[in-house]
Amino acid sequence: MLKQIGIAQNRVDGPMKVTGEAAYAADRRPGGQLYALAVRSPVAAGTITRIETAAAKSVAGIVAIYTHANAPAALDWHADPAVMALSGEGLGRQALEAAEPEAPPPYLPMTGPDIVFAGQWIAVVVATSLEAAREASLLVKPIIEPHEASVEIDARNDRFLEPGFFFAADMQVQRGAWPDTAAKQQIVSETYRTPMQNHHPMEPSATVAVWDGDAVTVFDSTQGVMATREYVARSLKLPLDKVRVISAFVGGGFGGKNQTWPHQALAAHIARALGRPVRLQLTRADMAVASGHRSQTEQDVALQAASDGSLTALRHVSRVPTSLHGNFFEPSGLNSLMLYEAAALGVRHHVVRKAFATPTPFRAPGETPGSFAVESAVDELAHALAQNPLDLRQRYIPSRDHYHDRDWSSNNLLECYRRGAEAFGWPEGVIVPRARRDGHELIGVGMATTAYPAPALPAIVRLRLRVEGKLQVETSATDIGTGMYTILAQTVADELSLPVEAIEVRLGDSNFPHAPTAGRSKSTASLLPAAQHAARALLQRLAAAVREPLSELSNVALQDRLKAAGLAELEAEGSSTGLQVGQQVSFYSFGAHFIEVRVDEALGRVSVTRVVSALDCGRIVNPKTATSQIRGGIIFGIGMALMEDAAFHPTRARMINDNLADYAIPVNADIPEIDVIFVGEPDNRFNELGVRGLGEIGVPGTAAAIANAVFAATGQRVRNLPITPSAIVRGGE
């Protein structure tokens, strides 16, 4: 019986977090620790002629300075393609292979004289104190012969690559012929642009490497300890069992800690060479270039509909950059394939190499920028048809997964529309722009659909019942703020009829059983079934030990039984299989955002004043942590819509706002109360509990709902994000 699942339980790791006892990577302070700090290239392209280090070496407390001149030999530090393929540089390589059979040479900092993006690490100083490292880093003088560099996308003149399959979807889908532009057809055909965004989790990535003989322990800030262990071990040319990665608490990731990046291995290489523990924490400026970002996008969307609104054609063409050496690009068309059925469907992606650092997944990669374009275009179509946008979207509810030709396991999007609209007070009839005013502010409402896949990967959870102390739950999964500690405790508590307080969850250690990286909203559906199986296996083992049938155990204290069997402790593991290849149905989550904005046209100020989001994410394990996850996703969407924009110098191709003063993210005063409604229908064809992950679904659609609300308020359609005051003021002229 479910007693704990579905309860708004406080986070079980809460006491550690509110008292400062939770130890994040840089909080580990091994004795004799050295501090490493990177020196960044001031130019975006060039060749390093030499690097002067004499002045830096004279700083008291400096222990070592590494550049491309000495790092390969001193640290055994090389751009081995097999290792690079495991890193963030390798993600997307298979998709680009069709268009570009020969991969560009892999990039690893300090392995050669070439500069391929501004901010690239060209040296690392190591010192006995932070102050000495900082002083030395300022005295390292690179002599660089600069080259031309471009970070501008030129739709006409750039050479674009046409990638193949990415995220299990064809990046070049063409079905049906574009219909003749007959009479009685409404057409929307526009170009939408989304900005480059930095993840900027509050915790800058950090790695503390501590060697003990021929084995190393890496305290790291990562979303995946197993993937990090493999990357670090392969880089060090060590067997996996010689590397332990611990990431018990992670100060946010959002994708920036999903892949592996050079610093994670570099700290271990330096610690090995110097024979002392090393901490390498990225600066805030490093966070803008050394652990990925979401690239900007340019998207052409064309919709064609009959006069009743039925969709006859959809074209969605994305132009997106990747770096000169990496491979990841935004798969912006994913939700167009899943959400909209049209006889003529063209969803294409064009990728161009530019002098950026390599982009990487960022909370709902692809779906987030793609949803801005398509959900804006659907709103434009509704206005062109003189229909209420909600009515039009109800017409477009996908009856099945047309792209994969499969039924949905469960789809309650209609219920999301109904309950969201009711709670929000969504208006009926045609929405007339500029119709509502309060003093000097115009008021408008907008909505958009969101959707996100529900994947699952194999995972293992181990339970340990002990005569004394709490029952232990162990798995290598990380809790990056998601609530994984808590929902695992709730799941095991229900299976064993225990209170949550009787359970201790231990996460983020590569010595614990295998779990996938936290990302792409897969952890809940991967881990919870494994935890259920582990609990059942534990009961069976206990029954066998005490030679009593299972049924009689239910109301008897587990620890008493363990004592009766003469055992100090008893372990059991359970596993989940993840999604099977050749699945018969498609697993997806759906939702709808309803947003009100107020626009002061004189100041160009847009305020989000009300948000109601209704979501279909299966059974909700913990309404408290789940609501927080969705709110957080929506706030990322608000940031994207109104302020986030990694900006580059027009001629130097260098990011000019790689800090939290100039790169604006939402602050408390920007965020209204956000009402989250879960439809809560269990998806029992997905797993026994009917649970799906929900880490990303709050983001897609939010920016479009805001832009649509701005249109309703002002009559101005903003197709380039972010919607800055200057965009509003210019439009009002």
Place this chain on the structure above:
Amino acid sequence: MHNTPPSMTVTATVNGQPVAITVDVRRTLLDLLREDLGLTGTKKGCDHGQCGACTVFVDGRRVLSCLKLAVTTSGQAVTTVEGLGTPDVLHPLQEAFMRYDAFQCGYCTSGQLMSALAVVADESLTTRDQIREAMSGNLCRCGAYQGIVEAIIEVKARSHAAGSEDATPDAIV
């Protein structure tokens, strides 16, 4: 040529305990707390006074410890999150932060709590919008802002009802 950087002795009170420690004059209060005293509850989010993760109390006022040189702390009383409460005996704000899920990853939480303490104590801040504004120097990328405001409103109401000392630790007043 290795020149030893100038150092000075800081004599201060940290979480009620007297501290005397000789540090590099360039050391920030944040690094003194974290590296010298092992009080790692206070976090480094930007090191430039832009994020609020390092907020502590100095002589009863909230201060960004990454912007304060450690040597300027002599004669002052510092309170960090470790001085607020323990997992077994939580401060009312810590307890309210848990109940309202006022954090996710937890990295900004210490700074949010110290800022919230000031906002609770500031009787001129009474409305939700004022509290939001007064908390806007503390960034939270997870987006736990709503819970933070709810927690502050509740503790403000309770401390108002019980007399203002109730919600502030002795070291702050």
